[in-house]
Amino acid sequence: MEAVARKPGTVTPAGGVKRGPLTFWERVYVVEAARGVWITTVHFFRNMGYHFLHLVGLAKGRQAAVTVQYPEERRYLPPRSRTRHRIVRRDDGSPRCVGCMMCETICPARCIYIVAEEDPDPNIEKRPKRFDIDLGMCVFCGFCVEACPEDAIRMDTQMVDLAAYSRRGMILTLDQLLAGEPAGPVESINALGERVHG
Amino acid sequence: MWMDLAIKAGLAVVMMLIVINIAGIHSWVERKQSAVIQDRWGANRAGFTLNSPLWRWLNPLLRPIIYLGLFQPIADLLKLVAKENWSPVGGMKWLHAVAPFLYLLFAFAGFAAIPFGDTLHVAGRDIALQVASLNVGFVFIFAMAGLGVYGIVLSGVSSNNNYAFLGAVRGVSQMISYEVTLGATVIGIVMVYGSLDMQEIVRGQGALLWGWLPKWGVFVQPLGCILFFTAALAETKRIPFDLPEGESEIIGYFTEYSGTKFGMFLLADFVETVMVAALTTTLFFGGWQFPYLQASGFVFPWGAEVAVGHYAVVAIQVVSFLVKVIAFCWLLMTIRWTLPRFRYDQLMDLGWKRMLPVSLANIALTGLVILLIEAL
Numbered sequence: 001m002e003a004v005a006r007k008p009g010t011v012t013p014a015g016g017v018k019r020g021p022l023t024f025w026e027r028v029y030v031v032e033a034a035r036g037v038w039i040t041t042v043h044f045f046r047n048m049g050y051h052f053l054h055l056v057g058l059a060k061g062r063q064a065a066v067t068v069q070y071p072e073e074r075r076y077l078p079p080r081s082r083t084r085h086r087i088v089r090r091d092d093g094s095p096r097c098v099g100c101m102m103c104e105t106i107c108p109a110r111c112i113y114i115v116a117e118e119d120p121d122p123n124i125e126k127r128p129k130r131f132d133i134d135l136g137m138c139v140f141c142g143f144c145v146e147a148c149p150e151d152a153i154r155m156d157t158q159m160v161d162l163a164a165y166s167r168r169g170m171i172l173t174l175d176q177l178l179a180g181e182p183a184g185p186v187e188s189i190n191a192l193g194e195r196v197h198g
Numbered sequence: 199m200w201m202d203l204a205i206k207a208g209l210a211v212v213m214m215l216i217v218i219n220i221a222g223i224h225s226w227v228e229r230k231q232s233a234v235i236q237d238r239w240g241a242n243r244a245g246f247t248l249n250s251p252l253w254r255w256l257n258p259l260l261r262p263i264i265y266l267g268l269f270q271p272i273a274d275l276l277k278l279v280a281k282e283n284w285s286p287v288g289g290m291k292w293l294h295a296v297a298p299f300l301y302l303l304f305a306f307a308g309f310a311a312i313p314f315g316d317t318l319h320v321a322g323r324d325i326a327l328q329v330a331s332l333n334v335g336f337v338f339i340f341a342m343a344g345l346g347v348y349g350i351v352l353s354g355v356s357s358n359n360n361y362a363f364l365g366a367v368r369g370v371s372q373m374i375s376y377e378v379t380l381g382a383t384v385i386g387i388v389m390v391y392g393s394l395d396m397q398e399i400v401r402g403q404g405a406l407l408w409g410w411l412p413k414w415g416v417f418v419q420p421l422g423c424i425l426f427f428t429a430a431l432a433e434t435k436r437i438p439f440d441l442p443e444g445e446s447e448i449i450g451y452f453t454e455y456s457g458t459k460f461g462m463f464l465l466a467d468f469v470e471t472v473m474v475a476a477l478t479t480t481l482f483f484g485g486w487q488f489p490y491l492q493a494s495g496f497v498f499p500w501g502a503e504v505a506v507g508h509y510a511v512v513a514i515q516v517v518s519f520l521v522k523v524i525a526f527c528w529l530l531m532t533i534r535w536t537l538p539r540f541r542y543d544q545l546m547d548l549g550w551k552r553m554l555p556v557s558l559a560n561i562a563l564t565g566l567v568i569l570l571i572e573a574l
Binding site: 029033041069 | 231233234235238239424532533536537548
């Protein structure tokens with residue numbers, strides 16, 4: 001196989017790779033084509049082997065495919081990725097939001113709509129009566145999270161499959177925002193890839 | 199006489215079913231094999247579940263079918279059939295409709311000359327397991343492959359689309375260029391086995407070389423085998439040689455087709471793939487021959503003999519043929535998912551400057567060797 005091994009390319013100052021002239025066996029092409037077919041064949045039989053082993057309950061630790069079966073299996077998004085909003089609760093369960101309108105003011109898409117009311121707790125001035133976010137208009141810039149002085153709004157639910165049958169259905173109300181929970185980390189795609197490729 | 203006709207019709211139906219089933223399942227194989235090669239899952243979503251209490255028990259049976267993606271070809275077919283029967287404005291409507299039929303017809307017709315088993319003796323009759331026992335089988339198959347060009351020409355010309363027209367021109371020049379090599383490589387096989395009849399060629403491959411090696415075409419014509427396989431690959435117009443089609447980038451001759459007629463082009467491609475597999479099997483890999491299996495049973499080179507009944511022998515032969523064909527279909531699919539497309543000048547260079555001279559040299563070499571063997 002010495003004859004078909006490619007000479008290492010030299011990297012040019014511009015960053016390109018300058019390859020040496022093709023050897024005779026490379027120009028014949030049949031050998032190179034056969035090597036390519038060999039690579040795909042090895043992949044085929046290795047993966048098929050693992051698929052069959054999985055069917056009979058063996059070799060569960062080895063993946064036969066790196067595909068993430070999306071709705072059932074989800075990859076963990078990086079912790080700083082901006083996903084659907086939620087409103088954080090205080091220890092007593094009331095929303096942490098004080099209705100200061102900072103997020104509504106900074107929102108470039110003007111998708112937040114807040115109506116404030118008096119809070120029964122004398123130490124807190126206001127609380128939101130309505131807190132609507134129109135996800136159909138939201139640009140997921142995360143300014144509302146940065147603007148909030150109370151750390152009441154966060155975008156860490158890991159929910160990205162946001163869809164509705166109508167424009168009205170895209171509007172999240174306070175109850176829905178309070179129901180959002182931070183998603184726990186699931187196995188990351190990198191770990192899956194490492195398992196497949198060793 | 200009517201019985202003979204009925205037998206021939208029956209053989210034709212059997213061959214048709216074999217071909218159309220292997221070709222049909224290619225649409226599924228194409229998805230799943232490429233997925234497995236590329237460490238993916240492939241189609242595993244298409245399907246349905248039954249909610250009615252009467253039929254709910256069927257759901258566990260449906261689940262593995264969905265999981266394997268076997269509903270995907272059905273969904274594809276339904277989509278194609280349900281589409282509008284459209285023909286391009288300003289095109290030749292009648293020719294546009296006829297082109298895919300011609301293409302598919304000639305793709306199928308070649309199989310008539312392919313033998314899928316030896317003579318079957320049943321109820322006092324000798325049935326050759328071959329639809330048409332032609333003594334010019336070769337010429338017939340290449341004639342049909344050549345006529346397939348009409349489907350491409352007509353589809354390109356009648357579409358009133360310059361891209362389709364150019365695709366057809368590329369297709370025709372590619373087919374004609376590689377048919378020369380195809381014919382030239384096969385001459386070596388004809389010289390070795392001394393017949394143009396496919397059945398005789400396969401029978402000739404049942405002999406043994408040096409008493410142990412089956413006299414298959416690949417062993418007596420190794421160079422011819424590689425050249426033939428490459429040229430035949432070009433005839434299928436699939437990926438390393440898909441310049442006439444290139445659906446997504448370079449726009450091919452069936453750009454102006456949709457629905458069922460598009461589906462026919464797609465199916466014809468798969469039928470041609472099966473044809474290439476069947477031809478390679480027949481010419482170079484012993485056709486229905488199973489190593490050391492004679493009409494009476496297994497005769498091993500070390501002297502052992504195992505008697506096998508006639509029906510079992512025929513069954514082994516037919517299964518052997520099918521297994522080889524399917525193995526070659528797999529190989530063709532693997533090649534299709536391995537190699538990148540040729541550039542057009544590379545394609546022409548390969549066909550005319552490399553493969554044709556080598557195949558001509560192969561003919562001369564074969565003739566020389568045969569003469570030397572006869573002289574000694």
